[in-house]
Amino acid sequence: MxxxxxxxxxxxxxxxxxxxxxxxxxxxxxxxxxxxxxxxxxxxxxxxxxxxxxxxxxxxxxxxxxxVPVEPKIDSLPITKVKKSLRQDEAVETKDIMDRTPLDYEHLRADDAVYRHKIWREIDTREKVNLPFRYSADENNGNQRFISILLKAIQDSAVTVFDPIDDRFTTPLTISQVAKGLGGGGDSVPHYDKNGLVDRIDYKSREINLDSIYKFRIKEEVIFDKESSRLFWRILGIAPVRNVYSTTGEYQGVSEVFWVYYPDMRPIFAKYQTYNGKNFGARMSWEELFETRMFSGRIIKSTMDNPFDLPIAATPGLKDNGVFQLLAGEKIKEKIFTYEQDLWSY
Missing domain, CATH: 1.20.5 (Single alpha-helices involved in coiled-coils or other helix-helix interfaces)
Structure with missing residues (x-):
């Protein structure tokens, strides 16, 4: 148990x-x-x-x-808006003058062109003979400054404008890019609150003074045609030039703003009259002024004896001497004149 x-x-x-x-x-x-x-x-x-x-x-x-502010797109150029007269502001009829069209160029065959050179000139409108370029009166077709005529044609999309990266008319520009090239665009301005801190950044457009553009460059070609035994000057392009300054206000040189193809501008130039201070009844159109070569410009570059494609100002021995540069341009003129004269026998 x-x-x-x-x-x-x-x-x-x-x-x-x-x-x-x-x-x-x-x-x-x-x-x-x-x-x-x-x-x-x-x-x-x-x-x-x-x-x-x-x-x-x-x-x-x-x-x-x-x-960070977004830069607004600029869709207009600094052109003075001119009101049209509601009555005839002239004692003579000028309607037909405003409707003129230029004559077509005479055809030049490549086989007949026995002599050809390209020439670049710079027109300084401060010279007395070039003062019509600075005539700033307002008429029914707008302001009469030469730069205003160019800008109005661009604003109205009547002509294609090209980038000054080259003078062969390769890269078209927009109106916004033209405005920036003129020195427009804008600046970013910080805005401070009551505590002294930045609460936003405003964007303000810069003003453009058209009178500060008083130089223009012309690209042209001189041709001797054996068929007509005549020397032809054909303008190819026009470019306004502006002065360039550093942020400290130091002058750094000049820069081309844009290029326009001259044959495209001929119909527009034919509708604008130039200033004639001696006889206002004998005014010619801008197209006639260029074709009759009633302007003065110094040669700054040519294809004559220039294998390195350098402007006269960049040629060794001439960089720092403006007088020698001017004489070099006059020497080119003399060579062209001598060539034409030597073809004739008296």
Whole structure:
């Protein structure tokens, strides 16, 4: 009987130990699950914190974009708007003059052109003979400055304007690019709040003074035609020139603003009359002025004896001497004149 009681007691103790170990393992699993849940919550919290930081970074980038102003597109040139007269402002009829069209050029065959050279000239309108270029009166067809005539033709899309990167008319320009080339465009001006901090940046357009453009360059070709035994001068292009200054106001030289193809401008020039201070009844059109060569310009470059295609101002020995540059241009004129005269026998 005692043996059975001892076996029962031992079995009871073993079962109690087994159940106690099982309860301890369950408790450890619950604690581990609870720790994992807390870890997951922390990671989620960190993720939310990171998301908030990322959102803040996006707000900063948007603010930075707003702080930089976008340059507005310029779609107009600085042309003075002139009102037309509601009555006839002249005692003579000039309607037919405004409707003139230029005559077509005489055809020149390449086989008949026994002598050809390209010449570049610079016209300074401050010279007395060139003062018609600066005539600034207003008439029914607009302001009469020569630069205003060019800009109005560009504004009205009556002519294609070309980039001054070269003088071969290869790259067309837009009106906005022409305005920038004239010295327009604009400046970024910071605006400060009451605390002295920059809250925005405004964009203000710069004013353009057309009277500051008083030089023009002409590209032309001189041709001797053996069929008609005549020397022809054919203008190919015209470019206004502006002075270039540094940020400190130091003069750095001149720069071409744009090029226009002269044959495209001939119909427009025929409708504008030049200034004649001696006899206002004997005014000629701008097309006639150029064709009769009633202007003065110094030669700044030519294809004559110029294998490196350099302007006279960049020729070695002439860079720093303006008098020698002027004499070099006059020498080119003399060579062309002598060539034509030597073809004749008296």
């Amino acid at each position: 005692k043996k059975y009681l001892i076996k029962f007691f031992c079995l009871t103790v073993v079962l109690t130990l087994i159940f106690s170990v099982a309860d301890a393992q369950k408790t450890q699993k619950k604690r581990a699950a609870t720790k994992r849940g807390n870890t997951t919550t922390k990671k989620t919290t960190k993720g939310k914190t990171k998301a908030n930081i990322k959102s803040g970074g996006q707000v900063d980038s948007v603010a930075a974009i707003v702080a």
